[in-house]
Amino acid sequence: MLDKRLQSLGRHGVDFITGAGRAGALLIGALKPAGRGLKLLPLLIKQLYIVGVQSLIIIVVSGLFIGMVLSLQGYTILVGYGAEQSLGQMVALSLLRELGPVVSALLFAGRAGSALTAEIGLMKSNEQLSSLEMMAIDPLHQVIAPRFWAGIISLPLLSAIFSTVGILGGHLVGVDWLGVDTGAFWSVMQASVEWQEDIVNGGIKSLVFAVVVTWIALHKGYDAVPTSEGISKATTSTVVQSSLAILGLDFVLTALMFG
């Protein structure tokens, strides 16, 4: 009994380490485009469209609603202290520091990450990756690299768009509906938001999330058991693991930046 458990513990340990090793190799392979720079450009643009542009709608709509809810909740609390003038500050800081990077990364994991995993898993199962190999073309360069860079470029931009739309949503509810003074909304916000402290830090967070989510998604697809069951498992675990990684890393980064 104990024997079996020890064995399975050992197997899990070994699996984890080999998995981490393969994920590392994948990252290194994806990072050096090996003198194919120009040939990769059209592939990158295509992936930017698929990974980035096609995630725009969900990001804009979610950003709008989150900004509106923030503003509504914030107003009911602030108005109790007669501090509703600070609504702009509250909305902007919440979005820029936390909700923008985190929520857009979670949405990105669900929308783009899962699609990447499924796509690459399928390419593996119908031997497209093998046939690239046999054509003497490295699938890491042809398939993985453009998707990886597309993820890293897209997510920070999406998260900036998320925060911007969120602030506009906050303005819509706070100013246009609840009647906070528009001058106060913007000027308090402008006075309190710092470039380094808030905007740069938020950007760093979302860059880190971009690397982690895209990396997990690509690795899960590339390592998927090439059957329909294997691919569906891989897709699920992309979403679960990236979400956990985002939330865990968010705490660590917040502690480092603001702690």
Add this chain to the structure above:
Amino acid sequence: MISSDNIIEISNLHFSREERAIYQDINLKVPRGKVTAIMGPSGIGKTTLLRLIGGQLKPSSGAIEFDGDDITQCNRKQLYKVRRKMGMLFQSGALFTEMSVFDNIAFPIREHTDLSESIIRKIVLMKLEAVGLRGAAKLFPSELSGGMARRAALARSIALDPELIMYDEPFAGQDPISMGVIVRLIRELNDALGLTSIVVSHDVEEVLSIADYVYIVANKTVIAHGTPEQLRHESSEQVIQFMQGKPDGPVPFHFPSDDYKKDIFNNA
């Protein structure tokens, strides 16, 4: 001098998947410029053998000599160089689903040469014409039938005029007409372009009609080899069983398992 007559020489090759041995001490030679067939029951490891030759799998021991290079000793870069001399038609076709048929065939040419688009177009159309799919150039793989996809993939694997081309089950899923076309195509490509071909299949008649030399693989090794004529007159029971498609005989039809009755009545 022997080695230059053979494009591939596999010697004392061992390979296992997890605990299960797929090959034990297999030896095989592929003569240059000929059509060599590898036959054997399903699941015996024919696809695996092609992947070993392509260097996608590493054997546990033994050597695979391809055109003077030992595939098993090559690093990644050497392997890629060697693979440019190989074409492989995968069992599933493996067309790139995001590209049209035309772009699929143009892809390896664009990747590995600096030819102008107008020349590439001519090459692609020629290859497509050869497999009877010139009219389907603009279609996407999802719009092709299984048999058409196989032929399109065939056109892609000869796009760069390789020295060796490996066909994994080229006849599976083809109607009698396109089957005949492919049989003739393999022969013609082989002779006209001076290729060497390896055909993996279990369609005994088709294979015997085009192959110059045949290996029958079973029981983790080569059980018989020779020209089609020699094999037809082979007296070994194993070979007769395989060639005539009988389920009972020395070649087991079943995947290794416990005793059937014991398995069925054992309700633990």
